[in-house]
Amino acid sequence: MTENEDEFLNRPAAEDSHDDIYDDEGSIRHDFLTMVGAAIADRDVLFLRQNVARLHESELGDLIEAIQPDQRLSMIRLLGADFDMTALTEVDETIRMQIVDQMPNEQIAAAIGDLDSDDAVYILEDLDDEDREEILAQLPFTERVRLRRALDYPESSAGRRMQTEFVAVPPFWTVGQTIDYMRDEEDLPESFTQIFVIDPTFKLLGAVNLDAILRTKRAVKIETIMHATNHPIPAEMDQEEAAQLFEQYDLLSAAVVDENERLVGVLTIDDVVDVIQEEAEEDLLRLGGVGDEELSDSIAETSRSRVPWLAVNLVTAFMAASVISLFEATIEEIVALAVLMPIVAGMGGNAGSQTMTVTVRALATRNLDIHNAFRVVRREAGVGLLNGLIFGVSIGVVAGFWFQDPNIGGIIATAMLINMMAAAIAGILIPLSLDRFGADPAVASAVFVTTVTDITGFFAFLGLATWWFM
């Protein structure tokens, strides 16, 4: 045993497990990984129980991602009932599927019984129908019904992400009765921040935050301290829309209701934070021309997800090339044009993606709407004009000296100005129009904007040169 390991094992069972397993960079410590690897190889169940089973679910998830693929299932088998299945909600989809596919359905059923319903649904929804039915059949009746109901709601809906465990009381109970109920009841959710008030048909009447209960005398009736649930979330609502309500109204949890306004579950902020992250990530990846890929995808999967975007770009690249081919005679005469033309197109492309990025983000956060669209378009046109002048003049001067010809300088300066204006207009109008017609502006804007700036850039520069020199 090395000195390092010795030091690690002699530490008191630290409460601050965060410092334990991560290094300064936020990666799992190398010596911890080595020890876990050795324990898996040696089938050292005791070590794993003491050092792995105690980890927080997200730490265990990071550990599963960091160890070798062939070690993952062995570790889970060795941990047996001590393995916290929630950790699987914290790993890449590809890795989760690999693990779940190889686990016997009985073991999954046993483990899923202990999970909160939202975590259970998260794991069940990716399974194929046959496995899912087999696992559900092994669960107790109430739980099976609850999970089936959540799984019946559409993918990415609030109903899918909700937790079906919650505390609900009638309005005529007093604060004292409510507290006594919570002290005696065994089967409460693992943690909660508000309780709901319902009528005998489960219709939602209101909600009470726990701090309101704690501030209030025992004799007071719940209905006098409950607040209206201003934002009950229909189970069919898209999770992104639900996340926007959480953000706007700083909610910690919200009631989820069915089409008859009956309480069916509760959506909590921790799931919403994940949704917010995913949506922001989606916009970023789409703008970069990447689909739903994960780091654990194979070469073939990754290539397949990227080819469509590259193929679209190829078509537009040939369109730009055919614009150039219109001016072959001019280029043959003045080769300087071939040297300079990528500058005009490239600068336009960059300016266009600046405007487009701002527009896509403003649309996603609902900061851009009909009230300010006109003002923002005018501003972008102004920025395009100003930056077009700045860079047109600079490039014109440099190009004029480089090729010892003020005519070339003047032509490239004018072409730059035209292309920067085109970039600004395309950069804002393309995403705005896509959004108006219900398309996701993050997906398609980049292709259209570069097509506009390439074609405008080449046409303006080579066209002006042909008109002037030929």
Added chain:
Amino acid sequence: MTENEDEFLNRPAAEDSHDDIYDDEGSIRHDFLTMVGAAIADRDVLFLRQNVARLHESELGDLIEAIQPDQRLSMIRLLGADFDMTALTEVDETIRMQIVDQMPNEQIAAAIGDLDSDDAVYILEDLDDEDREEILAQLPFTERVRLRRALDYPESSAGRRMQTEFVAVPPFWTVGQTIDYMRDEEDLPESFTQIFVIDPTFKLLGAVNLDAILRTKRAVKIETIMHATNHPIPAEMDQEEAAQLFEQYDLLSAAVVDENERLVGVLTIDDVVDVIQEEAEEDLLRLGGVGDEELSDSIAETSRSRVPWLAVNLVTAFMAASVISLFEATIEEIVALAVLMPIVAGMGGNAGSQTMTVTVRALATRNLDIHNAFRVVRREAGVGLLNGLIFGVSIGVVAGFWFQDPNIGGIIATAMLINMMAAAIAGILIPLSLDRFGADPAVASAVFVTTVTDITGFFAFLGLATWWFM
């Protein structure tokens, strides 16, 4: 009064104000804006009190952004003491500064006294020193001290974002004593989900979630139900790091401690959600070559924020142009090269930004680290090779037929393959290296990656052609 307005005014004071002021697109309803505008013009204080003062702070923020700039201050003046200053934390920085600059310091001081400390700090931190001191001087002693302490912590630190109001009790109190204290105490925070346990010197001993208090009999001591606060947040910690702890451990709130581990405040999930949003937005904007700009910025401000990035791109564009100029003789001979060369460079640029986007995002979410870096680099190289073959062959065939010359087809296919490989390697190694050296990969990666793909693309294509034909 139009029929529409009439309908609106006759509605019962709706609890679900969300449906009231927004249309289906999530913009503020046009007729509501018209009515507010008319009320401001008519100095109709009654209308504003009934219909504007009752809005949620975030709705009021949206309204302030949607009305004309010159109406904003008038509306706030008309609302007087009914104006909820918290709404200013929900608007663009530029708009907030415009409003605050024009409000008398006395009014700001009066309004800030009612705010939670985190909201007060949010507004105070943007003011110039003189105004801030004048406002602080008008606040009661305790509040002034609290706000000064938060303002003393660095910008973007947990100490700046924390709320200094919290409930803390000694460990030897019973659950009953704690509940009685909360029932009697007037000066509790507006809302809270956990209480803290401290010793007489304010040293943090632990925390208790409110649901734990409600589940427990009155006679039980707090110290037996408290949990260790595994993740107390040092006040100096960067807000982004704090947000990562919230995300990883699904926290709702966390204790903020000073350098002596004394409890100084509490950080709550709603502020953290804002941080998560901001950080995701920052990455997106930086990848698009845009700095910290807001929709309400002027043309000059926007231009200034975008010029640096365009200037850097200009330099690299000239570098690429000088590569082309090395081959002027070849281009003069075979003009087809000038037509085709932007395709090679452009496709490489797109493939490079796909890889770069994935890498930057994986670094930001800490999914990419030393444990899987090698595997991911190998995968990207594989994807580059595969996509290089696919697109090299397609472009080669098309170009060969277009210019009736299989040599040109073969040369462009080879150049494409080389450039796609270069794009893959640059797309992952450049952000990884920037991250290693402590730079933000989102800021600079795009420039470097396009420089590599432009130069490689032109050099490989024109170089191969020169070697083959000349």
